[in-house]
Amino acid sequence: MTHWHRSSSTSSCPSRRRRSCAPRGSVRRLSDSPAGRVPGWAIIPAALGALLVLVPIVSMAARVDWPGLPALLTSENAVTALLLSLRTAVASTLVCLVLGIPLALVLARAHHTGIRWLRALVLLPLVLPPVVGGLALLAAFGRTGLVGHYLEAGGIRIAFTTVAVVMAQVFVSLPFLVVGLEGALRSVGTEYEKVATTHGASPTRTLLWVTLPLVAPGLISGTVLAFARALGEFGATLTFAGSLQGTTRTLPLEIYLQREVDPDQALALSLLLIVVALAVVALVHNSPRSGRARRHSTRRRQAPGVDTAPRPRVHAGTLTWRGTLRDRGHETELVVEPGQTVAVVGANGAGKSTLMGLLAGLLNPDEGRLTVGDDVLTDTTTGTHVPPHQRRVVLLGQRPLLFPHLDVQGNAEFGPRSSGEKHPAAIARRALDDAGALQWAGEHATSLSGGQASRVALARALACNPRALLLDEPFAALDVASAPSARTALAQAVRQTGCPTVLVTHDLLDVLALADRIVVLEGGRIVESGTVTEVLSAPASSFAAELAGVNVAHGVLEADGVLHLDGGVAVHGRQKAAAPMGATAFAVFPPSSVAVYLEPPHGSPRNVWPAEVATLTDQGGAIRVTLVVENGTRLSADLTAAAVAEMGLRPGRQAWAVVKAQEVAIHPSSGRLRTTPAP
């Protein structure tokens, strides 16, 4: 009770809502910030740092000849230099974008070991004195430079031209764009890109439609910083481009020149440069930090009515797969009929995601063949590997991953637009309708609940007119309240598509609601497969037994109804099918049939095994006690809390596990259990 009381009082103001719990009108002091306290001593160096920037600027502003400012700023020299600065800074920023976006992509996404050297090289101008950069540019592109003398021979001169100004500016400002963008790309990750790829978008389309919109805040701030750096560039420009009025003398160079000749004008131009720089910095700080700001500024569309495209005729074919991926020890085969759903289950690391990656085309098998109907999607013998975006094998992952920069309708249109469909909007509406999500068509993707978002993700997948559906724990991220309706919607939609479906799950409810067959993976191999009823009623593998919530023990038949386990343990039960003595078989019995005693009981029960208590788990109404029998076999018993307390059962306690023989079903091993790797 005490515990409940305590937890209820804290939950009234959970941490994620803490801001709204502050009393109205209260002002949160900086040092009270939940993000972390600022030690008192830090205020002084922080203030000194700010003053170091502020005092010189204010001092300079105080010395400016304010009444004469308009005349000073509109002198011919000043206007020419300012216009040249703006022109060259815009040009160099454009060049930075063209070169910097691909460079940041390579740095963020490539895994080659040489990448860190490339990164160090790209960032070098950040730490180089600009004059050194200018000298390097001169050595490369000057009249007698490494490249320059060839250009000179062709009648092209770069040094001391406006082009040289742009090159000098690009040299120093490119890292500002690349650093910011690479960081943004890394933090966004590749999950959205995988979704886009398996929903039919080519790599270029994925970049333009998904990646760049997602990193827009980083891209904007990187671009603005690069522009600001180009505008203020001095040393490299002077060294490589010189100071020719109207051609290479930008505003910083003009300021430097006027410093000796006309200090008032130098101050006025400096002020102008500071104002432009401040405007740029303000722009960076007010640019959207996440896609959210942009998302919420997009106009809501009207939820559309019944204007949906007719459902395309499904020409679904059987999915057949057989292949290996050696470095992951993966070797599987699978057949999924049209309209059938196969649940792939297994412990963490069993190879489920690897199998999905191989089917989606995101991974290349060492050897393998994947066909859906007559279409060969992978065949290593002929070198066939249809790229993921052309497979129409659509992957629906654990999280909906709706594109946050698109609204619901835009998300659903993504697939048909990527594949060049003529009526993407109508196809999207039909898919939204099929997934029970049409009513949210006009909503922002980020304003939906988890359950609503999962339906929209389903609609986005259906709109791709999939050949096969891959569902990777589609409800794992949903709460218990939203999962059932999302499961029903998915079951209905999967039936409607009629395409073969592979479902990875850890959840028995998913299996029961969606699957026709179960495949159990262990260590990258299929260890068991069968219909849902077969596998759940008589699970042969330990994972399937756990999924079905029953105990299973493997051995060889010693006599009719007697199974001999390793370590000399015998299990007595009712044999379900005839099999010769010595044949492999397995015993299945529910945890509710296992009784636990502290002393060996006498009388009718036939199975009495000494065991040690390993774990206790609250099953909501019962305590599941896991026991380890002397030969290492683990089994579960469901007991009441009172019984556990009365016997003092806790991990390490010795006890006796007892099961009546009539509660144990003994099944001869059938073809469902594979003890050898798949061929």
Ligand SMILES: Nc1ncnc2c1ncn2[C@@H]1O[C@H](COP(=O)(O)OP(=O)(O)OP(=O)(O)O)[C@@H](O)[C@H]1O
């Ligand atoms: N990117 C990778 N590179 C190399 N090996 C990997 C990679 N991803 C997974 N593996 C390895 O492949 C094997 C199968 O992993 P996989 O992720 O397919 O298992 P899983 O069944 O999906 O696990 P989980 O349920 O935890 O998602 C594991 O041994 C894992 O360490």
